[in-house]
Amino acid sequence: MFKELNKAKEIFLKNKNNKVLIATHIDTDGLTSMVILKKIVERLEVDADFIFLKQINEETIDDIDFDYDLIILADFGSGQLSIIKEKIEEVRYNKKIIILDHHQIEKERVENIILVNPLTENKETCGAGVCYLFAKAINSNWIDLAKYAVIGAVGDVQNIEGKLKSLNREILCDAIFAGDVVIKNDLQLYGRQTRPLFVSLRYWADVRTDLLDNDLNIIKYINYINKKYGIDIDPTKSLAKLPYSYKKIIGNELLIKSLQYVPPHWAKYVPKVIFGEVYELSYEDEGSYLKDLEELSTCINSCSRYGDYETAINILLGNKKYYNKMIKNLERHRKNLREALNHIKTEVEIKKEKNFQYFETDKIKPNIIGIVAGMSYTIDEIDWQKPIFAIAEDENSYKVSARCPKLLCFAENIDLGKAIKIASEKANGSGGGHKFASGAYIKNKEEFIKCLSEALKV
Numbered sequence: 001m002f003k004e005l006n007k008a009k010e011i012f013l014k015n016k017n018n019k020v021l022i023a024t025h026i027d028t029d030g031l032t033s034m035v036i037l038k039k040i041v042e043r044l045e046v047d048a049d050f051i052f053l054k055q056i057n058e059e060t061i062d063d064i065d066f067d068y069d070l071i072i073l074a075d076f077g078s079g080q081l082s083i084i085k086e087k088i089e090e091v092r093y094n095k096k097i098i099i100l101d102h103h104q105i106e107k108e109r110v111e112n113i114i115l116v117n118p119l120t121e122n123k124e125t126c127g128a129g130v131c132y133l134f135a136k137a138i139n140s141n142w143i144d145l146a147k148y149a150v151i152g153a154v155g156d157v158q159n160i161e162g163k164l165k166s167l168n169r170e171i172l173c174d175a176i177f178a179g180d181v182v183i184k185n186d187l188q189l190y191g192r193q194t195r196p197l198f199v200s201l202r203y204w205a206d207v208r209t210d211l212l213d214n215d216l217n218i219i220k221y222i223n224y225i226n227k228k229y230g231i232d233i234d235p236t237k238s239l240a241k242l243p244y245s246y247k248k249i250i251g252n253e254l255l256i257k258s259l260q261y262v263p264p265h266w267a268k269y270v271p272k273v274i275f276g277e278v279y280e281l282s283y284e285d286e287g288s289y290l291k292d293l294e295e296l297s298t299c300i301n302s303c304s305r306y307g308d309y310e311t312a313i314n315i316l317l318g319n320k321k322y323y324n325k326m327i328k329n330l331e332r333h334r335k336n337l338r339e340a341l342n343h344i345k346t347e348v349e350i351k352k353e354k355n356f357q358y359f360e361t362d363k364i365k366p367n368i369i370g371i372v373a374g375m376s377y378t379i380d381e382i383d384w385q386k387p388i389f390a391i392a393e394d395e396n397s398y399k400v401s402a403r404c405p406k407l408l409c410f411a412e413n414i415d416l417g418k419a420i421k422i423a424s425e426k427a428n429g430s431g432g433g434h435k436f437a438s439g440a441y442i443k444n445k446e447e448f449i450k451c452l453s454e455a456l457k458v
């Protein structure tokens with residue numbers, strides 16, 4: 001990979017005075033990739049244009065203008081090598097393409113493509129992580145960009161096991177050394193800075209207990225803990241405001257409770273979904289939506305998933321003028337998620353198969369269907385010990401998003417990325433992703449469902 005990084009750097013510097021096109025994905029990782037690349041071209045005074053793409057496929061490949069002297073793709077491209085190759089041949093593109101990515105690599109050798117991907121040496125980082133390593137290859141002093149890679153890694157849930165590892169760990173160290181990011185140990189509950197504790201507990205779905213979506217039980221539970229330990233946890237305070245000693249007590253109690261709800265062979269993985277590291281931006285205010293990286297990632301998604309890249313990028317760049325706009329976007333995003341969940345609860349049939357479950361809808365927009373699929377584990381009717389596939393209509397095809405609980409992923413060795421790739425290719429589509437979260441675009445949903453059960457066994 002470092003050989004490829006150096007090659008990429010060499011070619012980039014050779015094109016310093018030429019026209020460069022940079023295309024990135026639209027999620028948090030794609031946007032942080034874009035910010036890093038934007039900083040690089042600014043610092044080197046390179047003339048570059050930027051575009052965002054939801055994905056690369058036979059149709060969207062035409063949105064990439066092959067008149068540029070150099071094309072850089074970030075946070076996608078590895079899985080679309082044959083589509084890119086076809087296009088290169090069609091337009092007789094004889095210049096270079098640099099791919100900075102971390103997705104599964106399609107087995108296809110393409111001349112003129114420099115592929116930088118940590119999977120080639122079994123390491124882990126996100127798209128923005130690869131962009132950061134690219135930046136560092138150019139100038140090793142640019143550790144001020146490391147924080148964007150850490151945000152990208154959290155956005156891509158690479159901290160799934162409670163901490164960032166592998167290359168992400170090294171990048172995290174740079175971000176800490178630069179003074180931008182701090183690590184804390186905390187409970188793995190969402191909303192550490194901005195939600196009352198009882199709300200964080202309400203939506204905690206990594207283990208389905210009697211606390212899920214049940215405020216009355218949560219308040220009783222906190223009272224019980226307070227009495228048992230002679231302490232005074234205030235459930236209306238955010239997690240970030242609680243003393244560490246209280247969090248340890250809550251965590252231990254949560255562990256004891258959770259163990260009653262999981263199959264025996266899952267038990268050893270439960271601590272990982274309760275305790276772990278969290279990451280914060282050192283320079284943001286306590287209680288701000290931008291402080292905790294998980295929450296920040298939601299903010300970025302709430303802009304970028306609806307096409308408001310300007311706000312997302314400016315928030316990442318620290319431009320506070322965009323804070324109110326972002327909050328408005330966040331409120332709209334939350335409202336859409338709430339409505340989508342309600343729609344699943346009341347109007348959608350959850351179809352249960354032996355080793356998975358799925359639902360179909362034409363009411364949830366493809367841009368949030370993946371997030372909604374993940375949140376659907378807060379719904380009673382969804383079996384929390386099986387993967388879920390959500391199928392949404394998208395113009396003339398279907399967008400499928402798959403999710404599974406972290407514990408299922410740890411204990412059962414499920415690989416949703418592999419499964420969705422196999423099944424989607426049999427359904428006139430394409431897809432891929434990670435073990436616990438993946439997505440696809442397909443034409444034939446009956447065929448897709450038919451193939452899925454087998455694909456999940458591979």
Ligand SMILES: [Mn+2]
Binds near residue numbers: 126
């Ligand atoms: Mn990514």
